[in-house]
Amino acid sequence: MQQRTPIEEQIDLPFVESLRISFQSLKIRFGRSIITTAGITLGIAFLVSVWTNNEIGLALQESGRQSTINTFEETTEKGISTKDIWLIVMSLIVCVVGIANSMLMAVTERFREIGTMKCLGALDGFVVRLFLLESGFQGFSGALIGALIGTLGAVLLGLKDYGLDLFFYFPLLPAQPEDGTARLGVIVVILLGCVLGMILAVIGSSFPAWRAAKLPPAEAMRTEV
Amino acid sequence: MADIVVKTEDVVKEYRMGSNILRALDGINIEIERGEYISLMGPSGSGKSTLFNMIGALDRPTEGQVYIDGQNMSHLSQRQIAAFRCHRVGYIFQSYNLLHVRSAHGNVTLPMIFAGIPEKQRNEKAEGLLDMVGLGDRMYHLPDELSGGQRQRVAIARALANDPSIILADEPTANLDTITGREIIDLIKRLNEKQGVTVISATHDLKMLDVSDRIVDIRDGLVERVRNRDEIDIEVGEVGGDGH
Ligand SMILES: Nc1ncnc2c1ncn2[C@@H]1O[C@H](COP(=O)(O)OP(=O)(O)O)[C@@H](O)[C@H]1O
Ligand SMILES: [Mg+2]
Numbered sequence: 001m002q003q004r005t006p007i008e009e010q011i012d013l014p015f016v017e018s019l020r021i022s023f024q025s026l027k028i029r030f031g032r033s034i035i036t037t038a039g040i041t042l043g044i045a046f047l048v049s050v051w052t053n054n055e056i057g058l059a060l061q062e063s064g065r066q067s068t069i070n071t072f073e074e075t076t077e078k079g080i081s082t083k084d085i086w087l088i089v090m091s092l093i094v095c096v097v098g099i100a101n102s103m104l105m106a107v108t109e110r111f112r113e114i115g116t117m118k119c120l121g122a123l124d125g126f127v128v129r130l131f132l133l134e135s136g137f138q139g140f141s142g143a144l145i146g147a148l149i150g151t152l153g154a155v156l157l158g159l160k161d162y163g164l165d166l167f168f169y170f171p172l173l174p175a176q177p178e179d180g181t182a183r184l185g186v187i188v189v190i191l192l193g194c195v196l197g198m199i200l201a202v203i204g205s206s207f208p209a210w211r212a213a214k215l216p217p218a219e220a221m222r223t224e225v
Numbered sequence: 226m227a228d229i230v231v232k233t234e235d236v237v238k239e240y241r242m243g244s245n246i247l248r249a250l251d252g253i254n255i256e257i258e259r260g261e262y263i264s265l266m267g268p269s270g271s272g273k274s275t276l277f278n279m280i281g282a283l284d285r286p287t288e289g290q291v292y293i294d295g296q297n298m299s300h301l302s303q304r305q306i307a308a309f310r311c312h313r314v315g316y317i318f319q320s321y322n323l324l325h326v327r328s329a330h331g332n333v334t335l336p337m338i339f340a341g342i343p344e345k346q347r348n349e350k351a352e353g354l355l356d357m358v359g360l361g362d363r364m365y366h367l368p369d370e371l372s373g374g375q376r377q378r379v380a381i382a383r384a385l386a387n388d389p390s391i392i393l394a395d396e397p398t399a400n401l402d403t404i405t406g407r408e409i410i411d412l413i414k415r416l417n418e419k420q421g422v423t424v425i426s427a428t429h430d431l432k433m434l435d436v437s438d439r440i441v442d443i444r445d446g447l448v449e450r451v452r453n454r455d456e457i458d459i460e461v462g463e464v465g466g467d468g469h
Contacts, residue, residue, distance in 0.1 A: 005294070006296070007294075007296055007301060007305045007308055007309050007313070008305070008308050008312070009302070009304040009305055009308055010304040010305070010306075010307035010308040010311060010339070011308075011340075011341045013338065013339065013341070017338055021338070024326065024327070024331070025326045028325075028326040028327075028367070029326055112322065113324055113325075113326075115322075116322045116323075116324060117324070117335070118307070118310065119281075119283065119310055119316050119322070120310065120311060120335050120336040120339055120383070121307050121308065121310050121311020121312070121336055121339035121340065121387075122307065122339055123303070123304065123307050124303065126339075216278075216283060216284040216285060217283045217284075217310075218278040218283040218284035219284065221283075221318075221322065
């Protein structure tokens with residue numbers, strides 16, 4: 001058996017090419033993308049509303065205003081109550097689990113697509129990069145919308161509790177009250193929410209995508225949706 | 226000297242399912258010459274797809290070696306295997322395996338994107354290929370908007386995108402009606418004759434018999450027998466007489 005031309009090495013694709021493929025995929029799967037993104041939006045909305053609500057509460061507490069319904073009855077002199085910490089931690093967990101779950105589902109139903117792309121010559125790294133881009137975009141946009149919804153929710157709640165006073169003492173920017181504690185301010189909370197949503201979405205999708213990309217294509221293509 | 230494109234040496238594939246081990250291939254030895262049209266025949270579960278996956282580097286054998294163009298596939302790096310799938314082989318599947326997020330045209334261009342072919346060039350090539358398979362007027366339809374036969378034509382056009390020397394087809398007509406299946410077989414046969422592409426097709430479609438140069442009968446993971454063209458012709462007559 002004679003030696004033919006040796007088999008060359010597969011090339012890396014330019015970044016724009018990956019970007020185009022991932023955006024096209026998001027566009028065509030718009031309905032499905034929206035559902036996945038909605039999962040992120042919900043998680044972040046919950047987290048940001050709890051968090052912002054807390055910021056608002058602290059700011060108004062410091063200003064000396066009492067809630068019309070005495071929200072801070074059980075609060076210690078200053079700082080966050082255990083109940084608030086509990087709420088924030090809970091919402092964080094809900095957010096992490098919810099986003100990881102929706103990304104995992106979104107990747108699992110695409111195993112076949114991953115296998116097919118590898119048949120056509122895709123490198124494992126390319127497949128992972130594609131999911132990274134898609135989920136990063138979904139994560140950021142979903143989280144931004146979620147953060148805005150969450151903030152709006154917290155503001156409405158605040159209006160109910162404190163009335164228009166809310167706007168005089170609205171903790172928009174980071175602050176350093178005399179008690180030495182730090183206040184993030186609503187803007188930072190929104191930004192953190194966006195970053196967190198994006199990171200969670202990227203981790204939540206690139207881990208299963210990486211596992212799927214490592215599979216031999218025959219195996220990846222066997223999975224029925 | 227015969228020009229051997231594919232050679233398998235005692236290829237064994239075992240699937241582990243819990244504590245059970247299923248021996249899907251039990252030592253397969255075949256040699257396929259360049260330009261041949263080979264049909265792998267056998268009942269469902271006999272190991273055709275498994276062998277298809279071994280030859281196409283879609284999975285690794287448990288034991289034994291696969292040589293393509295004289296290269297031992299188990300010695301290739303990840304990048305070489307990706308390049309091999311991209312350039313040397315065109316895959317056609319029973320269930321088409323088109324990317325449903327990409328149009329017919331987008332499916333055909335994808336392997337060319339992976340091969341680094343410039344955009345203008347790959348668009349033209351995709352148009353030419355889709356024209357050739359008779360889908361010139363449906364290029365920008367999504368797979369969901371095409372019939373089974375049309376989807377399989379897209380898959381064929383996609384398989385040809387990077388001018389492979391081997392077409393691997395796993396039961397390409399199994400999901401199609403008789404007439405459409407016949408058209409797909411004729412299309413593949415034309416590629417084999419006109420462009421000299423080696424065709425390796427798993428099938429239990431008897432329509433495949435009369436286009437094949439050789440038939441490899443697979444049973445329980447073993448090569449039961451290999452029949453040549455002339456032996457086949459007689460049997461095709463018999464089959465016709467039987468009313469199959
Ligand atoms: N990934 C797998 N895991 C476990 N068993 C498998 C797997 N793929 C195939 N098999 C088994 O191996 C045998 C051969 O399968 P296959 O190659 O698909 O046969 P064919 O294509 O001829 O119908 C069958 O018994 C099948 O159930
Ligand atoms: Mg099969």
